[in-house]
Amino acid sequence: MIAGTAAATFLGLAAGSWGRSWVPAVGWLVALGYLVISNALLLRELQRRHATRFGPANMVTAARSTLVGVISGIVVVSFLAPIPVALMVALVVPALVLDAVDGWVARRTNSASELGARFDMEVDAFLLLVLSVYVAKDLGTWVLWIGTMRYLFVVAGWIFPWLCRQLPYRYWRKVVTAVQGIALATAATRLLPGVDALLVALALVLLVESFGRDVVWLAARRSESGDERLAERA
Numbered sequence: 001m002i003a004g005t006a007a008a009t010f011l012g013l014a015a016g017s018w019g020r021s022w023v024p025a026v027g028w029l030v031a032l033g034y035l036v037i038s039n040a041l042l043l044r045e046l047q048r049r050h051a052t053r054f055g056p057a058n059m060v061t062a063a064r065s066t067l068v069g070v071i072s073g074i075v076v077v078s079f080l081a082p083i084p085v086a087l088m089v090a091l092v093v094p095a096l097v098l099d100a101v102d103g104w105v106a107r108r109t110n111s112a113s114e115l116g117a118r119f120d121m122e123v124d125a126f127l128l129l130v131l132s133v134y135v136a137k138d139l140g141t142w143v144l145w146i147g148t149m150r151y152l153f154v155v156a157g158w159i160f161p162w163l164c165r166q167l168p169y170r171y172w173r174k175v176v177t178a179v180q181g182i183a184l185a186t187a188a189t190r191l192l193p194g195v196d197a198l199l200v201a202l203a204l205v206l207l208v209e210s211f212g213r214d215v216v217w218l219a220a221r222r223s224e225s226g227d228e229r230l231a232e233r234a
């Protein structure tokens with residue numbers, strides 16, 4: 001089902017753009033690359049966990065992941081040719097809205113799972129990375145801290161194993177993630193010059209606070225024994 005959604009998206013969009021210019025084709029190739037890799041990783045996790053069903057919440061996240069793949073392609077194209085801002089917004093807004101929908105569906109259908117939470121988190125992280133790259137063209141490279149901080153945290157965990165300890169759930173992380181998406185989406189519209197930079201800067205401050213709090217919590221417990229699994233940030 002996931003592969004079918006990805007293939008349909010790619011073929012439908014590529015069919016209308018391949019003949020016009022090689023530039024859109026590059027974007028759809030990037031989108032396809034994201035979808036192939038992300039779906040392959042998801043399938044590997046499903047097999048590793050011996051999952052017997054995908055679940056409705058994961059289907060919503062898969063649809064959002066497909067949007068993120070298309071957004072990634074459009075961002076790449078934006079470095080080569082002008083793109084309609086309205087198109088970018090039309091894709092980003094539902095991708096952000098669906099982030100709240102999949103959690104609601106998981107609770108309503110009693111289908112919440114560790115894999116679903118991780119899937120949701122990875123899609124969130126990559127969307128923020130792609131949006132920060134897009135917005136950084138106008139606001140400056142400092143915006144990239146929003147998109148790369150989570151990945152830098154993971155890399156730091158390879159160097160300092162105590163950072164890989166399982167973190168307790170905090171709803172505040174979801175709030176901060178939502179703020180990042182809203183701030184970057186607002187900046188992407190280019191409708192609020194000056195204000196958009198302030199919003200993104202505020203989002204970055206909140207992100208630093210959230211990561212800083214987690215690092216302090218982990219540092220205080222680095223001498224304790226326990227399950228050294230990848231820290232789940234959502």
